[in-house]
Amino acid sequence: MDRSATDALDAQLARFPRLGLAHLPTPLEPMARLTAHLGGPRLWVKREDATGVGMGGNKLRKLDWVLHRAVREGADTLVSGGVVQSNSQRQVAAAAARLGLECHLAVYHGRLPAPSADYEVSGNVLLNRLFGAVLHDVPWTGERNAAIADLARRLAATGRRPFVVPYGVSDAMGALAYATTAVEIARQADARGFVPAAIVHCSGSAATQAGLVLGAAACLPGTGVVGIDIDAEPARVRRDVLAYGSGAAALLDRSFPEARVEVVAGHAGPAYGVPHAATIAAIKLAGRLEALLLDPVYSGKGLAGLLALIGEGRWRAGADVVFVHTGGTPALFAYRGALGL
Numbered sequence: 001m002d003r004s005a006t007d008a009l010d011a012q013l014a015r016f017p018r019l020g021l022a023h024l025p026t027p028l029e030p031m032a033r034l035t036a037h038l039g040g041p042r043l044w045v046k047r048e049d050a051t052g053v054g055m056g057g058n059k060l061r062k063l064d065w066v067l068h069r070a071v072r073e074g075a076d077t078l079v080s081g082g083v084v085q086s087n088s089q090r091q092v093a094a095a096a097a098r099l100g101l102e103c104h105l106a107v108y109h110g111r112l113p114a115p116s117a118d119y120e121v122s123g124n125v126l127l128n129r130l131f132g133a134v135l136h137d138v139p140w141t142g143e144r145n146a147a148i149a150d151l152a153r154r155l156a157a158t159g160r161r162p163f164v165v166p167y168g169v170s171d172a173m174g175a176l177a178y179a180t181t182a183v184e185i186a187r188q189a190d191a192r193g194f195v196p197a198a199i200v201h202c203s204g205s206a207a208t209q210a211g212l213v214l215g216a217a218a219c220l221p222g223t224g225v226v227g228i229d230i231d232a233e234p235a236r237v238r239r240d241v242l243a244y245g246s247g248a249a250a251l252l253d254r255s256f257p258e259a260r261v262e263v264v265a266g267h268a269g270p271a272y273g274v275p276h277a278a279t280i281a282a283i284k285l286a287g288r289l290e291a292l293l294l295d296p297v298y299s300g301k302g303l304a305g306l307l308a309l310i311g312e313g314r315w316r317a318g319a320d321v322v323f324v325h326t327g328g329t330p331a332l333f334a335y336r337g338a339l340g341l
């Protein structure tokens with residue numbers, strides 16, 4: 001860890017206001033039983049599922065920063081969207097409930113076939129309703145932000161003051177917020193006496209990876225950041241990491257370390273949102289050995305990717321590797337059938 005570079009980045013990031021909804025720092029824990037099961041490398045988990053509000057997840061860290069502007073500007077309504085079981089929109093709904101704002105969500109149908117009857121009513125859908133969000137069913141067109149913008153326009157026309165949260169809470173500010181995770185990992189690892197060989201996580205709308213790459217380049221210059229593509233769109237993920245990362249770096253007057261962006265393809269299964277055997281096996285392993293609740297769309301595929309890289313001998317047995325558990329726990333209940341449990 002580069003202590004002075006970490007302190008300098010932390011001081012720069014501290015100048016950006018945030019709401020403080022998320023429970024931070026999230027824990028960094030050893031995965032001793034999974035490590036023993038695999039025979040190394042030494043595995044750690046950064047518990048971004050434990051951000052506290054509304055069953056947690058990686059989006060709350062971004063929302064802390066992005067929604068500060070909504071409150072400052074006097075918005076009365078949050079507008080966002082995602083697929084039926086989106087963790088992102090559930091965290092927006094939870095934040096809206098905490099802030100006393102209305103929440104309207106464009107719910108995209110048709111990006112994937114519903115895997116079970118539970119899919120339409122349980123998991124994140126149940127929580128969205130519990131948090132009081134208004135759900136608007138729209139068809140998936142591949143344009144992630146179009147229906148969200150359209151919904152915001154319609155609400156504004158009725159006199160509301162909507163604030164748009166982009167798909168996946170991914171934009172330059174979301175990426176900047178996520179650089180704080182790298183600062184936390186650097187300090188927590190340092191306190192435990194190690195420097196990670198790599199930080200591995202699943203990558204989708206891309207601001208998580210953009211922030212980790214930006215942060216790690218400063219705090220942990222010897223540590224690779226490995227994004228596992230779960231969208232089956234590695235080229236699009238890479239493009240978005242570069243776009244949001246460059247935007248975030250510009251806000252700090254830094255340049256984005258493009259050469260450090262690694263997006264690993266081949267672990268998304270047959271399609272976005274469709275778990276394959278390796279995902280299900282990874283979810284069951286994490287549950288049985290570490291009592292971790294991974295999900296079939298994101299973090300389960302992320303761990304499946306990490307296990308495959310370990311199987312290929314990417315790291316020596318004594319190396320330390322940090323897996324970022326980005327959340328997604330509620331979706332487990334919407335995919336009960338796929339788990340065969």
Ligand SMILES: Cc1ncc(COP(=O)(O)O)c(C=O)c1O
Nearest residue numbers: 087204205206208298326327328
């Ligand atoms: C549980 C979970 N993990 C990972 C991600 C991916 O993060 P990002 O969209 O910032 O790439 C998401 C995004 O929706 C998610 O819900």
